[in-house]
Amino acid sequence: MVQDMGSQGGAGGGAPVVSHGGDLDAARSLFPAAPEPWIDLSTGINPVPYPCPPLAASLLQRLPAPGDLAALLGAAAAAYGADPAGIVAAPGTQILIETLPRLRPRSRVAVVSPTYAEHAAAWARGGHAVTAVPDLEGVGGAEVVVVVNPNNPDGRAWPAADLLALAERLRARGGLLVVDEAFADLEPVRSLCSDAGPGLVVLRSFGKTYGLAGIRLGFAVAEAALGRRIAAALGPWAVSGPALAIGRAALADLPWREAAALARRADAGRLDRMIARGGGRVVGGTALFRTADFPDGPALFRRLGGAGIYVRRFAEAPQRLRFGLPPDKAAWCRLSRILR
Structure with a gap:
C-alpha cells in the first residue's frame, strides 16, 4: 500500500522513504x-490558484537582485505579522524541513504524530533520535519538538498559549519548537509568526494557499540569528526571480486570500456532505482537504482510481481516505457519481 503523508517512520535508526501526493505517474501505474x-x-x-501577474522577461534572464528578495520578504512579513529581520525565503518549505536538522547538534526530537512524515x-x-508522540504532553525530555498546526491529515489545532508555553520551556534548556503552519493561512487559527524568537521557529507554505x-x-520565521544561519545554509539566489515576483504580488493581495478562505471553507463543507452521502464519516481536515473513514476504504480507493480520481490512502488505517478539493464543476460531478 502506498505510504501516506500521515505515515511515520521509526526513531533514530534510519529515515523512512516518504511518498507524496500529486504523483500521477504512480496513479497511472496502479490504474492503467x-x-x-x-x-x-x-x-x-x-x-x-492565484492569478499570476505578467512577468518581465528579464526575470528569467538575470539572477535575482537583492532588492527583489527584500521586496518579497517585506510582503511576507506584512502578510504573516512577522519581524522582517527574522524571515527567510526558501524554494519551498520542504528544503527548510531538511535544513533545520543540520543546524543543531544531535538531539532528542519529538514529532507530534501522525503528521506530515517528512519532519520525522x-x-x-x-542523525537525531526521533520519537513520535501523540500530543504536547508526551514530549518528555525532548530538546526539539515539531508540531504541524493545523495538522495534516487530521486538522488538529493546538491553542497558541499551549504552544508558546512549550516553546518557553524548550528555550530555557536550549531547545527548539518547530511549528509548521503550512495550512494556517485559510484557517481560524492564531499564527505564531509574531512570536517567533529564541526557542521558536515557524514554517509557512506559499504554494498550498495560493495554488x-x-x-x-x-x-521560515525565526529569531534573527537563526534566520541568518538558515539563509546562509540555503546559499545565494535560493529563490528564483519569477517566484520572488509572484510571491510578492500574491502575499500583498490580502483581499484575494480572504476571499479564498471563504470559498475553500464552503467547498470543504460541500465535500463533507458529499462524503456523508457516500457512507463516509469525516474525521478531520482543513479548508483544503478532508479526511474520512469508510466501511470499505480500499474498495472505494479502487473505484475512485478506476474512474481516474486519485486520493490519499493510509497504510496504518485502510478505512481512511483523504480528499483534496475538486477544481471545477466537472470534477465535482465526477466525484459525486462515484461516491453515490
Missing part, C-alpha cells in the same frame, strides 16, 4: 485503464 485526464485529489493544494524523516536523516506549488516558495 483509468480515463484521462486524472482528477488529482491527493494533495492539499488550493485548486483555484528529515530529523532522522540528520502555486510548482513555483517552490516557503518561509
Whole structure:
C-alpha cells in the first residue's frame, strides 16, 4: 500500500522513504485503464490558484537582485505579522524541513504524530533520535519538538498559549519548537509568526494557499540569528526571480486570500456532505482537504482510481481516505457519481 503523508517512520535508526501526493505517474501505474485526464485529489493544494501577474522577461534572464528578495520578504512579513529581520525565503518549505536538522547538534526530537512524515524523516536523516508522540504532553525530555498546526491529515489545532508555553520551556534548556503552519493561512487559527524568537521557529507554505506549488516558495520565521544561519545554509539566489515576483504580488493581495478562505471553507463543507452521502464519516481536515473513514476504504480507493480520481490512502488505517478539493464543476460531478 502506498505510504501516506500521515505515515511515520521509526526513531533514530534510519529515515523512512516518504511518498507524496500529486504523483500521477504512480496513479497511472496502479490504474492503467483509468480515463484521462486524472482528477488529482491527493494533495492539499488550493485548486483555484492565484492569478499570476505578467512577468518581465528579464526575470528569467538575470539572477535575482537583492532588492527583489527584500521586496518579497517585506510582503511576507506584512502578510504573516512577522519581524522582517527574522524571515527567510526558501524554494519551498520542504528544503527548510531538511535544513533545520543540520543546524543543531544531535538531539532528542519529538514529532507530534501522525503528521506530515517528512519532519520525522528529515530529523532522522540528520542523525537525531526521533520519537513520535501523540500530543504536547508526551514530549518528555525532548530538546526539539515539531508540531504541524493545523495538522495534516487530521486538522488538529493546538491553542497558541499551549504552544508558546512549550516553546518557553524548550528555550530555557536550549531547545527548539518547530511549528509548521503550512495550512494556517485559510484557517481560524492564531499564527505564531509574531512570536517567533529564541526557542521558536515557524514554517509557512506559499504554494498550498495560493495554488502555486510548482513555483517552490516557503518561509521560515525565526529569531534573527537563526534566520541568518538558515539563509546562509540555503546559499545565494535560493529563490528564483519569477517566484520572488509572484510571491510578492500574491502575499500583498490580502483581499484575494480572504476571499479564498471563504470559498475553500464552503467547498470543504460541500465535500463533507458529499462524503456523508457516500457512507463516509469525516474525521478531520482543513479548508483544503478532508479526511474520512469508510466501511470499505480500499474498495472505494479502487473505484475512485478506476474512474481516474486519485486520493490519499493510509497504510496504518485502510478505512481512511483523504480528499483534496475538486477544481471545477466537472470534477465535482465526477466525484459525486462515484461516491453515490
